[in-house]
Amino acid sequence: MSAAESAVETIQREMTIFARRARASAGRMHPELSLVSYTLLGHLEERDGCRATDLAAHYALDKSTVSRQVAALERAGLVERRVDPEDHRVQVLHLTDAGREILAQVTDSRRAAFRERLADWPQEDLVRFAAYLERYNAGPGGTGSD
Amino acid sequence: MSAAESAVETIQREMTIFARRARASAGRMHPELSLVSYTLLGHLEERDGCRATDLAAHYALDKSTVSRQVAALERAGLVERRVDPEDHRVQVLHLTDAGREILAQVTDSRRAAFRERLADWPQEDLVRFAAYLERYNAGPGGTGSD
DNA sequence: CGTTCTAGTTGTATAGTACAACTTGAGTGA
DNA sequence: TCACTCAAGTTGTACTATACAACTAGAACG
Numbered sequence: 253m254s255a256a257e258s259a260v261e262t263i264q265r266e267m268t269i270f271a272r273r274a275r276a277s278a279g280r281m282h283p284e285l286s287l288v289s290y291t292l293l294g295h296l297e298e299r300d301g302c303r304a305t306d307l308a309a310h311y312a313l314d315k316s317t318v319s320r321q322v323a324a325l326e327r328a329g330l331v332e333r334r335v336d337p338e339d340h341r342v343q344v345l346h347l348t349d350a351g352r353e354i355l356a357q358v359t360d361s362r363r364a365a366f367r368e369r370l371a372d373w374p375q376e377d378l379v380r381f382a383a384y385l386e387r388y389n390a391g392p393g394g395t396g397s398d
Numbered sequence: 399m400s401a402a403e404s405a406v407e408t409i410q411r412e413m414t415i416f417a418r419r420a421r422a423s424a425g426r427m428h429p430e431l432s433l434v435s436y437t438l439l440g441h442l443e444e445r446d447g448c449r450a451t452d453l454a455a456h457y458a459l460d461k462s463t464v465s466r467q468v469a470a471l472e473r474a475g476l477v478e479r480r481v482d483p484e485d486h487r488v489q490v491l492h493l494t495d496a497g498r499e500i501l502a503q504v505t506d507s508r509r510a511a512f513r514e515r516l517a518d519w520p521q522e523d524l525v526r527f528a529a530y531l532e533r534y535n536a537g538p539g540g541t542g543s544d
Numbered sequence: 545c546g547t548t549c550t551a552g553t554t555g556t557a558t559a560g561t562a563c564a565a566c567t568t569g570a571g572t573g574a
Numbered sequence: 575t576c577a578c579t580c581a582a583g584t585t586g587t588a589c590t591a592t593a594c595a596a597c598t599a600g601a602a603c604g
Contacts, residue, residue: 259524261505264512266531267416268437273458273535274413288560291414305582314562319583321560341569341582366410369534377530378405384527385412388515434591451551460593465553467591487551487600 263388282358289325292318293347293355296331301346303336330354431504434459434467435476439493439501442477447492449482476500 274287282290292307299306308318322345325331330351336342347355370378431439438453445452454464468491471477476497482488493501516524 259521259528260513260516261509262528263516263524263531264508265437265440266528266535268433269457269535270413270531271416271433286559287414303582313560315583316563316585317561319585323584339570339582343583362414363407363410366413367406370406370409373533375401375405378409379401380526381530381534382405382408382412384523384530385409385416387519388527389412389416432590449551459591461552462554462594463592465551469553485551485601489552 282361284328285354285358288313288321289330290355290358292321293325293330293351294359296345296347297352297355301334301344303342303344307345325351431500435471436501436504436508438464438467439471439476439497440505442491442493443498443501447480447490449488449490453491471497 285293288311291311295307295310296302304318304322305315307313307322308315311318313321322331322333326333329348331345332348333343333345336344373381434457437457441453441456442448450464450468451461453459453468454461457464459467468477468479472479475494477491478494479489479491482490519527
């Protein structure tokens with residue numbers, strides 16, 4: 253096997269390990285906000301509100317899954333639903349102030365954890381690693397882990 | 399914000415994106431072998447057999463989780479348990495031929511996906527990216543995404 | 545020996561997910 | 575206008591992955 257092929261295999265394996273760990277630890281780190289909830293909240297902030305169907309499509313989740321996630325987030329007071337006056341089937345989801353606050357908090361704490369984990373990395377390596385990750389995620393979608 | 403801090407933030411964001419995408423797609427790609435099972439099988443092949451406890455420690459899984467996963471894999475005929483003659487508490491897990499075959503199949507298909515995604519990367523970058531990921535995952539546990 | 549440690553299993557509970565059946569509202573063609 | 579079809583969400587149900595706690599069985603060491 254060439255060095256490139258073996259590197260691809262390593263990348264595949266390590267990304268897989270990371271994905272599994274991320275999910276497991278997200279729950280422990282932030283019992284109030286699972287990785288999915290965090291992601292959905294982030295999406296709502298980014299888009300400044302959207303429909304449940306959009307979330308389902310964007311994250312390849314079943315609409316029932318999104319429905320229950322949103323219901324939980326609403327129960328927790330982190331999002332609110334506003335019925336679209338144009339189409340009464342549609343509920344436009346918005347972050348509440350509390351939701352915005354928790355999202356910011358979790359983002360901070362996640363960032364702190366990453367920072368600690370990467371504390372002894374030389375800056376040059378951090379920058380290069382970050383660039384590789386961006387390049388990977390920005391790459392042609394659909395075939396990798398998308 | 400320093401370049402190092404901004405790099406940390408990028409790493410956090412991109413890793414999160416990756417994790418979310420991987421989670422969404424892992425199950426759909428290989429219905430016959432979950433992400434966890436695949437990872438465990440891969441570990442067994444790499445180490446040429448190991449104990450359930452080692453798997454649990456290495457992947458930060460509860461021993462009960464590993465126990466059930468292994469039981470399922472054994473039921474499927476993909477691994478076999480050999481009681482350690484030195485210590486009868488220990489079961490050394492080994493891939494069966496069927497396990498090796500399925501692992502190879504799934505690895506091929508996953509590798510193809512990754513290879514396609516990484517097709518236009520210079521080998522030098524692949525090797526460095528792989529090294530960074532290994533280093534990240536091997537890093538001090540508990541705080542990042544471990 | 546008995547105590548304590550280790551490897552693994554089993555009981556129980558929870559979260560996240562999918563699929564299917566349903567409800568409600570919107571659009572559309574005769 | 576009315577019936578039919580399509581779209582957005584909800585709810586019933588089932589399954590998987592997971593953790594934690596309680597347990598069994600074997601080993602190690604005094």
